[in-house]
Amino acid sequence: MKYYLAFENPTEQLIHVKIASSGTRQAVIFHLPKWRPGRYELQRFDRRLADVEAVSADGAPLEVIRLSTHSWQVFASEGELFYMKYSYYANVLDGGGSFFDKERIYVNGINLLMYREELLHEACELYLRLPGEGYEVACGLQKVADHWLAKDFHQLVDAPFLAGRDLLHHVFDVKGVRTHLWFQGECQPEFRRLEREIKAYSEVQMDLFGEFPVDEYHYLFVIRPDLFRHGVEHYNSTVIAIGPGYRINQKELNRALVEVCSHELFHSWNVKAIRPQDMLPYDYGKENYSRLHYVTEGATTYYGDLMIWKGGDWKMHQWVQSLNAVLKRFYSRGGKDYTSLSQASIESWVNAYNLTGTPNRQISFYTKGCLVTFLLDIEIRRLTRNAHSFDDVMYHLYHDFAKKGKGYEEKDVKNIIEELSRQDFTDFFKKYIHGTYELEPALQAAGAYIGLEMQRHPFDSLAISFFGLEVNEKEKHSCLVENIYPNSPALKAGLSRGDEILSINGLKVQANVEHLIKHLGADRELEIHYFHLGKLQRTLISRGNYFRYIPQLAEVHDPTERQLENRQRMKQVKLRKQIQNQLIK
Numbered sequence: 109m110k111y112y113l114a115f116e117n118p119t120e121q122l123i124h125v126k127i128a129s130s131g132t133r134q135a136v137i138f139h140l141p142k143w144r145p146g147r148y149e150l151q152r153f154d155r156r157l158a159d160v161e162a163v164s165a166d167g168a169p170l171e172v173i174r175l176s177t178h179s180w181q182v183f184a185s186e187g188e189l190f191y192m193k194y195s196y197y198a199n200v201l202d203g204g205g206s207f208f209d210k211e212r213i214y215v216n217g218i219n220l221l222m223y224r225e226e227l228l229h230e231a232c233e234l235y236l237r238l239p240g241e242g243y244e245v246a247c248g249l250q251k252v253a254d255h256w257l258a259k260d261f262h263q264l265v266d267a268p269f270l271a272g273r274d275l276l277h278h279v280f281d282v283k284g285v286r287t288h289l290w291f292q293g294e295c296q297p298e299f300r301r302l303e304r305e306i307k308a309y310s311e312v313q314m315d316l317f318g319e320f321p322v323d324e325y326h327y328l329f330v331i332r333p334d335l336f337r338h339g340v341e342h343y344n345s346t347v348i349a350i351g352p353g354y355r356i357n358q359k360e361l362n363r364a365l366v367e368v369c370s371h372e373l374f375h376s377w378n379v380k381a382i383r384p385q386d387m388l389p390y391d392y393g394k395e396n397y398s399r400l401h402y403v404t405e406g407a408t409t410y411y412g413d414l415m416i417w418k419g420g421d422w423k424m425h426q427w428v429q430s431l432n433a434v435l436k437r438f439y440s441r442g443g444k445d446y447t448s449l450s451q452a453s454i455e456s457w458v459n460a461y462n463l464t465g466t467p468n469r470q471i472s473f474y475t476k477g478c479l480v481t482f483l484l485d486i487e488i489r490r491l492t493r494n495a496h497s498f499d500d501v502m503y504h505l506y507h508d509f510a511k512k513g514k515g516y517e518e519k520d521v522k523n524i525i526e527e528l529s530r531q532d533f534t535d536f537f538k539k540y541i542h543g544t545y546e547l548e549p550a551l552q553a554a555g556a557y558i559g560l561e562m563q564r565h566p567f568d569s570l571a572i573s574f575f576g577l578e579v580n581e582k583e584k585h586s587c588l589v590e591n592i593y594p595n596s597p598a599l600k601a602g603l604s605r606g607d608e609i610l611s612i613n614g615l616k617v618q619a620n621v622e623h624l625i626k627h628l629g630a631d632r633e634l635e636i637h638y639f640h641l642g643k644l645q646r647t648l649i650s651r652g653n654y655f656r657y658i659p660q661l662a663e664v665h666d667p668t669e670r671q672l673e674n675r676q677r678m679k680q681v682k683l684r685k686q687i688q689n690q691l692i693k
């Protein structure tokens with residue numbers, strides 16, 4: 109299949125797509141992907157499509173009818189060359205979108221390239237008609253003469269690209285892997301520093317697996333003017349949308365950038381190569397359910413940060429800081445007692461990415477998956493006196509499955525863990541992966557192994573900490589109930605989402621709920637007046653102890669010899685060749 113993309117009218121932001129194809133005996137059906145790998149929910153790329161038509165080689169119109177939201181049928185004679193043509197409205201500037209204006213061209217083929225089911229495995233050629241001279245193209249695909257080549261449709265749509273006249277480009281090698289940094293948008297990155305930071309975690313990731321799955325790698329940075337952070341993994345590249353560009357070298361944003369970069373690079377193995385059986389190959393025409401996103405995303409979240417410490421760019425406390433951020437995100441959501449990790453994985457197709465469904469029932473497989481990987485990592489270390497760890501699980505998933513072209517199932521992950529540790533993990537999986545067993549005691553024990561102690565921190569908000577009440581006071585003269593935690597004093601007091609709080613103990617509420625609670629004392633019973641559906645109500649709210657807190661890990665002041673030794677061993681990445689013959693028959 110040959111794909112032609114023309115960029116003609118940047119203010120209208122339309123990309124013109126033309127696909128060369130030929131008629132068959134049966135009707136020819138084109139499909140637009142219903143989702144994009146990396147985000148496990150259905151998408152409506154089709155809503156951005158316009159002007160769909162088909163023409164013969166000499167320009168005569170052919171009949172084309174829309175069959176469904178994502179498919180079109182073309183009537184062409186057998187063997188007849190024809191073109192499928194349409195426009196795509198490109199104005200999404202996140203890690204998975206496409207964008208076109210007078211300064212930027214940024215394309216994720218998965219958004220806008222149609223495929224024919226029966227030709228998914230055929231080689232594809234990509235031709236670009238850029239708006240003028242002097243354009244540079246940053247893309248992981250191989251360039252041949254005037255076009256780019258993909259071995260099949262999967263590779264074509266797994267190779268996003270940037271094109272522009274002012275791309276910033278920096279190249280270096282990491283253990284022989286040519287690494288490209290491409291920046292599009294207003295920023296002045298310090299390349300030398302980034303090179304050092306990226307090299308540090310990349311080298312230990314490569315050490316962990318013993319090799320890199322591809323021979324070159326492209327970081328495509330989409331720089332935004334606002335506070336933003338979003339990365340998406342691809343075959344030999346990643347798109348990282350981040351901002352604001354003018355803060356790219358400042359400590360906080362630099363840290364966020366390195367965290368996302370390390371996470372996305374780890375995906376080169378974990379998900380791009382090591383893939384759950386039920387997503388191999390991807391089916392773009394429907395939901396690809398998997399119970400294993402605690403591995404694809406959870407383990408990647410864990411390792412993304414851990415490898416920055418292992419690589420030496422972070423001190424241990426910086427890694428613990430990241431783990432604490434994950435703990436905070438996990439314990440800030442209401443669903444931890446209701447939804448298990450494997451269930452959340454399946455339900456990513458329902459509501460993992462937005463919480464519009466039933467409040468306080470969802471969890472994120474990123475956060476809980478990260479915490480559970482931490483538990484598994486430490487548990488394997490403990491049982492094997494640091495001879496093995498979850499590093500070995502990843503290593504074996506890569507060498508025994510990915511490299512043999514096989515997907516893995518949950519039993520494979522469990523088997524590897526059990527063979528390494530010579531221990532039965534059925535109970536662990538039941539409690540923490542398929543169940544909603546409280547994680548805190550296990551996290552506390554895991555932390556102690558490396559000299560971390562568990563502390564309980566209140567939420568930033570007293571209203572949440574004491575009453576399980578989350579309010580929105582963004583509009584200066586209104587205070588709306590945004591969330592009520594399950595089993596909370598606020599719920600027992602009869603408050604609901606959307607209620608408007610007017611006063612506490614007779615004092616007017618005006619962007620001051622926290623101050624009022626502090627002033628009146630959260631340990632007292634408080635009288636609240638509020639509107640529920642426009643009707644004035646009164647209630648009393650009281651608390652016992654903290655209703656909710658956030659577990660946080662901190663380094664103990666006087667770690668034992670054993671704890672220091674465990675820490676040291678955890679920081680190391682072992683030389684892989686030594687274990688290769690030892691395990692897994």
Ligand SMILES: [Zn+2]
Nearest residue numbers: 371375405408
């Ligand atoms: Zn990820």
